[in-house]
Amino acid sequence: MHKIADLISIFAATFDQSYNTRLVKGEHEPIYIPSCDKTPYHQIVFAHGFYASALHEIAHWLVAGDKRRLLEDYGYWYCPDGRDKQKQAEFENVEIKPQAIEWLLSTAAGFEFNVSVDNLNGEQTCRFDFQQRVHQQVLTLINNGFNSRTEALLKALSHFYNTPWPMSAQQFNWQHPKELTDAV
Template structure:
């Protein structure tokens, strides 16, 4: 069973000393909060104690560059649930990279990955098409390499959960249903 307390401890050991960043259990919406006058360290706040939410928020932190990590929510504006089809496509194109990182973290932790379209009250797009793009990005990252922070966490997770490291293409087993049309 995957416990968020374990993930919080792994993240702390791996990153706090060098990056002054902590993974924090939140109660509501996830958010990234940089250090300020009230708190001397950066906080990745994840929702409702969900392990999957924590991995997703960590993935955004791993993608964000040094300057973006100084801004609340990395300086991005979030378009909430209820997006139009066009807004959803834009959301998905921004989410491909972090969700590919999240998938890699899931594999490193032996945890099931589920792509998140995060638009329950809006117009739907093809979930399989989005997952295919996330899958393709993950395969590209495996081939070209992950950034240093991502590699550090993948290794720490793999060691803790006794999963294979380094991640290789054959570790990713998702295959889209062939009979579906993925044109969007």
């Protein structure tokens, strides 16, 4: 049901002309590459043809402002897997909004979302605490509205996958497992 070719086409129809940006299937690690002499368009390169990776990389692009979209990987640092507790906390803080947007995109596409702490070989943190923070950001975005690029893609995905639009907080019912056990 979720073909990467469909997502690439939806993205192209929404942003190719207006933002000169294309979604590109990569073979290795994801990266954002601004246009240059060799490639006259911006590239959101996602990993290994994975649908979830494409949604995540699109989310980073939707968060990035005009100036950031002129820099490779938006000019952000990336500390690879194996982060200590402090670096993991920094990573999670910058990932809240992109992962909230990824959750919204996934829902618009009728695709299952899984929060990612992306630190398999590092110090483990509570995935559910992070998901709770991402969930709160989802609700904030729904209540406060989306930037124009995010809204355009959410509408396009909802139209293509025949999911509810406009989105509502009721579509994002989630409780921290601790809250569930406390309620019993």
